[in-house]
Amino acid sequence: MKRLFTSSKAYLFLLVLALVATLFPVGKANAAYNLVWSDEFDGTSINGNNWVFETGTGSGGWGNNELEYYTSRPENARIENGNLVIEARKESFGGMNYTSARLKTQGKKSFKYGRIEARMKLPKGQGLWPAFWTLGADIGTVGWPKSGEIDIMEHINNENNTYGYIHWDAGGNADYGGASQSFDPTQYHVYSIEWTSSAIKWFVDGVQFREANILNSINSTEEFHKDHFLLLNLAVGGNWPGSPDGSTVFPGKMYVDYVRVYQDGGTTPPPSGSIVSGGTYKLINTNSGKALDVSGAGTSPGTNVQIWTDNGSGAQKWTIYRNADGSYKLINTNSALALDVSGAGTSDGTNVQVWTDLGNGAQTWNITQNADGSYKLINTNSRKALDVSSSGTADGTNVQIWTDNGTGAQKWNLVRLQ
The missing domain is CATH 2.60.120.200 (Jelly Rolls)
Known part of the structure; x- marks a missing residue:
């Protein structure tokens, strides 16, 4: 000073x-x-x-x-x-x-x-x-x-x-x-x-x-x-x-x-539970071992979000930004579209898609770390968790929101890419 x-x-x-x-x-x-x-x-x-x-x-x-x-x-x-x-x-x-x-x-x-x-x-x-x-x-x-x-x-x-x-x-x-x-x-x-x-x-x-x-x-x-x-x-x-x-x-x-x-050459990881705003991540579901993925690498608003074998493509890369209130938005690097709850829905089973970045509650997520080191993503509008439908493990299984229940279908490993 x-x-x-x-x-x-x-x-x-x-x-x-x-x-x-x-x-x-x-x-x-x-x-x-x-x-x-x-x-x-x-x-x-x-x-x-x-x-x-x-x-x-x-x-x-x-x-x-x-x-x-x-x-x-x-x-x-x-x-x-x-x-x-x-x-x-x-x-x-x-x-x-x-x-x-x-x-x-x-x-x-x-x-x-x-x-x-x-x-x-x-x-x-x-x-x-x-x-x-x-x-x-x-x-x-x-x-x-x-x-x-x-x-x-x-x-x-x-x-x-x-x-x-x-x-x-x-x-x-x-x-x-x-x-x-x-x-x-x-x-x-x-x-x-x-x-x-x-x-x-x-x-x-x-x-x-x-x-x-x-x-x-x-x-x-x-x-x-x-x-x-x-x-x-x-x-x-x-x-x-x-x-x-x-x-x-x-x-x-x-x-x-x-x-x-x-x-340069630092080896100490981020503190437990911290997310680097502006960092690019892949999200791997702990139950299936598969990545959060935009169907067909689509770039149009309304394209479905699913799980798919981890392949390193842009459809599976998400840049995470911290909002002023401490919540986060996830932007798909391939499409530049936001992870979004369809129709701003609040019911169990509402579909998750990508949509133009609007900054609304349908695109806002609280990300917290579980005791086992994985993360859960809770939509701020619905208060429900990012979830793999029926705990599925097959490529193409739909991603939705569901009442937070702590199961593997709602646990994600966040792997920092850059």
């Missing part, structure tokens, strides 16, 4: 030394990474194995003349509908006129290199400053800026963009970064960096907007070749955004759907 402004002299120094590798979108995030850690915020409380709170006003308003008092109260930070909610409130507390929260993984989780991302929805308002960032794990001994800092996402005031920066020590505070492309930050977006031994790249929704060269610690950037921990906070006021005014709406809420870390 931006601590100080770099002087124009320091900025010129950075330009001359060619820190910048590229300034505008040039590519997509590296698909070769494997998930090594995540918090999906699907529980009922903030996971103390992952996060600790920083509380109080910090030194000089956390070095930025911020105006909030950070607390660990549920009024300021809590789990709500599958999101971490950080809430800034206008209220007197601890001698300050605002409260909010600041969470960090210091002492719990730290990482060097990889793709670090979070899906978030941000508040707008004069004086509001949400951030997703890192600090070097050795900050307690070397201090800042020698610890290094990577600002994955910062947003200020009412702007229609975010910022990515790095801070480090080069005979004093040095920084590099800048603004993203224009978009609406009050909607959910994925903010990420790809951090390697040679560069740090910033992305919004997979589109790159900035890159910094750290190869061989060029320009004294050795701070970015060591472990960093993660932080999430919503500041109020400070040197950069300025103070709130009469137009600022309180409470301001920052919603974090998930935080994930991917690394």
